[in-house]
Amino acid sequence: MQLKNIISNLLKFLIxxxxxxxxxxxxxxxxxxxxxxxxxxxxxxxxxxxxxxxxACKAQTPVPDCSLVQKVINDFKTVNYFWIIIVMICxxxxxxxxxxxxxxxxxxxxxxxxxKNTFWTVMAGYFANLALPRIGEVVRAGLFSKYENxxxxxxxxxxxxxxxxxxxxxxxxxxxxFLLEFDVLWNYIQAELAKGGxxxxxxxxxxxxxxxxxxxxxxxxxxxxxxxKLLQSALFEKIKNIVLGLKEGILTxxxxxxxxxxxxxxxxxxxxxxxxxxxxxYAFAPTAAIAHATSMPVIxxxxxxxxxxxxxxxxxxxxxxxxYLVTAGLVVYGxxxxxxxxxxxxxxxxxxxxxxxxxxLAFALLPWLNRGMMNDEL
Numbered sequence: 001m002q003l004k005n006i007i008s009n010l011l012k013f014l015i016x017x018x019x020x021x022x023x024x025x026x027x028x029x030x031x032x033x034x035x036x037x038x039x040x041x042x043x044x045x046x047x048x049x050x051x052x053x054x055x056a057c058k059a060q061t062p063v064p065d066c067s068l069v070q071k072v073i074n075d076f077k078t079v080n081y082f083w084i085i086i087v088m089i090c091x092x093x094x095x096x097x098x099x100x101x102x103x104x105x106x107x108x109x110x111x112x113x114x115x116k117n118t119f120w121t122v123m124a125g126y127f128a129n130l131a132l133p134r135i136g137e138v139v140r141a142g143l144f145s146k147y148e149n150x151x152x153x154x155x156x157x158x159x160x161x162x163x164x165x166x167x168x169x170x171x172x173x174x175x176x177x178f179l180l181e182f183d184v185l186w187n188y189i190q191a192e193l194a195k196g197g198x199x200x201x202x203x204x205x206x207x208x209x210x211x212x213x214x215x216x217x218x219x220x221x222x223x224x225x226x227x228x229k230l231l232q233s234a235l236f237e238k239i240k241n242i243v244l245g246l247k248e249g250i251l252t253x254x255x256x257x258x259x260x261x262x263x264x265x266x267x268x269x270x271x272x273x274x275x276x277x278x279x280x281x282y283a284f285a286p287t288a289a290i291a292h293a294t295s296m297p298v299i300x301x302x303x304x305x306x307x308x309x310x311x312x313x314x315x316x317x318x319x320x321x322x323x324y325l326v327t328a329g330l331v332v333y334g335x336x337x338x339x340x341x342x343x344x345x346x347x348x349x350x351x352x353x354x355x356x357x358x359x360x361l362a363f364a365l366l367p368w369l370n371r372g373m374m375n376d377e378l
Contacts, residue, residue, distance in 0.1 A: 090352065108255065184333075284339075
């Protein structure tokens with residue numbers, strides 16, 4: 001059985017890693033081609049400026065072989081690491097607030113738990129997500145129950161509530177971004193859907209939209225026809241339990257001793273998430289150039305939303321999908337594709353480096369911090 005689980009987990013890792021790597025490779029090849037075209041153009045312009053004809057310059061060899069990988073490496077050398085450290089501090093603050101918020105959810109269950117265990121098990125969960133997406137919650141719950149003697153099912157319940165709040169906040173942030181930058185984001189969606197179609201055509205006539213509407217109508221019709229069987233199906237029970245879980249999670253928050261403090265920690269968590277993107281702009285020259293724009297906080301919010309959506313895709317740490325959407329978000333605001341790709345790698349590596357360092361520390365420190373299973377409140 002153990003060998004079967006190992007093989008199963010290995011296959012899951014390979015599948016999710018393959019998804020992430022595939023998306024990342026797709027983004028890289030597209031940006032590499034664009035970067036090479038720009039290099040060729042710059043080379044020809046410099047050649048013409050030297051007095052040669054355009055035909056002679058185009059026929060001249062060798063043309064420069066521009067590597068996007070080398071550019072990313074060179075861009076890392078130019079990064080202002082003061083801002084990278086600030087981003088890491090924001091990362092730490094967000095997780096301190098997350099640990100304190102989680103502790104508030106556990107307290108009504110009748111357990112007085114230690115901050116050290118809420119914080120370090122959160123870090124261990126993030127680290128585990130780098131191997132298998134969404135397994136972090138399982139690792140987090142298991143380690144916490146082990147060191148705090150809280151029943152596993154109750155620990156899972158508090159984690160569900162914790163994630164419910166994040167789910168709500170995600171929709172609030174997306175809604176805020178669309179409210180402030182509706183024209184920009186709507187135009188981006190239309191442009192993406194219009195690729196390969198008729199330029200200027202209405203988004204409502206796009207095959208994907210029409211197909212989605214047709215599928216929606218079909219699902220509603222079939223749902224009405226087979227409603228009795230659906231109400232008795234296992235799928236309906238799962239959906240019902242998810243909805244009830246969301247409702248129970250929200251009601252649990254409202255019954256806390258200090259709901260205002262809970263919401264304050266929630267605000268801090270998401271503010272730090274936002275600042276990790278916004279402040280990282282100052283670390284890299286091409287994004288620092290737009291960092292002084294009057295609408296910069298709003299631009300930062302839009303790019304943050306792009307990146308957050310990228311993290312939802314089931315790949316290790318959001319690899320690939322994060323780079324794709326952050327790059328797309330920056331290009332919308334006029335950043336060159338190759339520079340946008342470099343930035344996406346810079347911020348992704350910064351965040352994942354934090355996850356790796358804190359995760360390794362978590363697995364190393366948790367047994368040491370809990371030696372003797374002391375129950376004194378910190």
